[in-house]
Amino acid sequence: MIYPKVALIGLGLIGGSFSLAAKRAGLVGHVAGHARTAETRETALRLGLCDSVHATAAEAAKDADLVLLCVPMGAMAAVAEEIAPVLKPGATVSDVGSVKGPILEAVAPFIPAGVHLIPGHPLAGTEHSGPEAGFAELFENRWVILTPPEDADAAAVQRLSDCWEGCGAHVDTMDPAHHDLVLAVTSHVPHLIAYTMVGVADDMRRVTQSEVIKYSAAGFRDFTRIAASDPTMWRDVFLTNKQATLEILGRFTEELFALQRAIRTEDGPQLFDYFTRTRAIRRGIVQAGQDTAAPDFGRSAAGKKT
Amino acid sequence: MIYPKVALIGLGLIGGSFSLAAKRAGLVGHVAGHARTAETRETALRLGLCDSVHATAAEAAKDADLVLLCVPMGAMAAVAEEIAPVLKPGATVSDVGSVKGPILEAVAPFIPAGVHLIPGHPLAGTEHSGPEAGFAELFENRWVILTPPEDADAAAVQRLSDCWEGCGAHVDTMDPAHHDLVLAVTSHVPHLIAYTMVGVADDMRRVTQSEVIKYSAAGFRDFTRIAASDPTMWRDVFLTNKQATLEILGRFTEELFALQRAIRTEDGPQLFDYFTRTRAIRRGIVQAGQDTAAPDFGRSAAGKKT
Numbered sequence: 001m002i003y004p005k006v007a008l009i010g011l012g013l014i015g016g017s018f019s020l021a022a023k024r025a026g027l028v029g030h031v032a033g034h035a036r037t038a039e040t041r042e043t044a045l046r047l048g049l050c051d052s053v054h055a056t057a058a059e060a061a062k063d064a065d066l067v068l069l070c071v072p073m074g075a076m077a078a079v080a081e082e083i084a085p086v087l088k089p090g091a092t093v094s095d096v097g098s099v100k101g102p103i104l105e106a107v108a109p110f111i112p113a114g115v116h117l118i119p120g121h122p123l124a125g126t127e128h129s130g131p132e133a134g135f136a137e138l139f140e141n142r143w144v145i146l147t148p149p150e151d152a153d154a155a156a157v158q159r160l161s162d163c164w165e166g167c168g169a170h171v172d173t174m175d176p177a178h179h180d181l182v183l184a185v186t187s188h189v190p191h192l193i194a195y196t197m198v199g200v201a202d203d204m205r206r207v208t209q210s211e212v213i214k215y216s217a218a219g220f221r222d223f224t225r226i227a228a229s230d231p232t233m234w235r236d237v238f239l240t241n242k243q244a245t246l247e248i249l250g251r252f253t254e255e256l257f258a259l260q261r262a263i264r265t266e267d268g269p270q271l272f273d274y275f276t277r278t279r280a281i282r283r284g285i286v287q288a289g290q291d292t293a294a295p296d297f298g299r300s301a302a303g304k305k306t
Numbered sequence: 307m308i309y310p311k312v313a314l315i316g317l318g319l320i321g322g323s324f325s326l327a328a329k330r331a332g333l334v335g336h337v338a339g340h341a342r343t344a345e346t347r348e349t350a351l352r353l354g355l356c357d358s359v360h361a362t363a364a365e366a367a368k369d370a371d372l373v374l375l376c377v378p379m380g381a382m383a384a385v386a387e388e389i390a391p392v393l394k395p396g397a398t399v400s401d402v403g404s405v406k407g408p409i410l411e412a413v414a415p416f417i418p419a420g421v422h423l424i425p426g427h428p429l430a431g432t433e434h435s436g437p438e439a440g441f442a443e444l445f446e447n448r449w450v451i452l453t454p455p456e457d458a459d460a461a462a463v464q465r466l467s468d469c470w471e472g473c474g475a476h477v478d479t480m481d482p483a484h485h486d487l488v489l490a491v492t493s494h495v496p497h498l499i500a501y502t503m504v505g506v507a508d509d510m511r512r513v514t515q516s517e518v519i520k521y522s523a524a525g526f527r528d529f530t531r532i533a534a535s536d537p538t539m540w541r542d543v544f545l546t547n548k549q550a551t552l553e554i555l556g557r558f559t560e561e562l563f564a565l566q567r568a569i570r571t572e573d574g575p576q577l578f579d580y581f582t583r584t585r586a587i588r589r590g591i592v593q594a595g596q597d598t599a600a601p602d603f604g605r606s607a608a609g610k611k612t
Binding site: 285 | 430497519529530532534545552559565586594
């Protein structure tokens, strides 16, 4: 057992899945949970995500060896301030937020000396949210990126890393600013684009919504899946990772305008070359086990919940 | 049996899958195939996609009751011109191209009187191409849109519709220009955007390709799948459906700039409202059976090849 007592602050998809995975692997003992609403707390207790639930974050965090912040990023600083007085010396505080630089800045000032702050980001999720969306296999073969401060305690980082690996994940450590740039490319801007495309379809007056829905299998479907993710979480992602998102968005529109111009000028060779080049990255992703080569747009892929 | 003899011009994913599905359902008799390369012809024969293969499209089309053009759209007019002299009176000529208005214009002048030209578009596919990518279940629960000319023979349209339904598909008929606008929204622009995003990631100097690949599960993965589609086919889609693509692209960039501005000005409520609205379309797609609500981004969904 790595952490005899864990406090989960926030009982949604990620927190719930962590608890199920860590309990199944025997990595954690008592899991104390906090969520804002009594309804969520009761659901978490009923589903076995927590051994005890508490009306405040401070009550849950008391005596915990690991406090995992699983609340939307906009709420993290307030939670850190609330739990600071009860944190046990030697405890680890981590989180699962999608942006790391600003989190470290917002939370760090509240963490007392002798407590280890090690921000983290599990790159896993589904388009569902809430405690009932959690499942123990969520992190299998997925990556967790830790962004420990330069002076972080090596043993504490190792314990947290071991815990995530015990949940089935691979773990990397990274500078927070680099994390935020990498995720802007692989996650944040793709989500913004998907939301935008779905919004455009929703707005069209000459194409009915039922047409969009019926004929979605030709590509649009995959965008709607991404664009069904939790709105609160994604609002906070873009507000928090503003700089990197705007940088990558600028690159994206530059490229898009070049392709738009190639369509307008009917430059077939340029389009063909561009579409050929992007196939190589796809092959790399399949080879790295992050997706499957199965056809029908991979709807029979690995890592599924059965 | 609907068509005693079928000619497949082009033996890729769609043509091969049609043959497997139609043969399995007893809808067609002899299938004569043509592909440009001897290698593809031999593969198609070996896989049982065709009962005979032919070095020219005209040889394959001779005496056929249905000629199905499954070549890239840029090649369709030339094929129509070649096969015109051998077409049997009362035969049906159809195709599987992703754009319909320009195809009708390019192909119609070559079709002799007494032959029924009924363009079609099966909204099905995977990111793989070639004869070995075909499978009989590809069209199950997918839509096929037919765009018959106003004076089309009703019985001929019904036969073609029955044949696609026998392959497991649902069939709609539609005006070609409206088809091209609907598909620009649900397929063509989403593909262009996916290609662009993958191109941006490929170009980044500060994020390595191995990082993009390792951390792709957070959204980017679904874009690379779309962006791995056949480059020749997609070049022709954009060159052929230029007008509708540019119109929808204009709408897309307008919306994207509005969201970019909301990020820059940190307008949280606007982002939250936008991200909430797009969830409704997703629910509609799941309810219509065009995707599954299973988590892990649906990688265990229906319609899979097992």
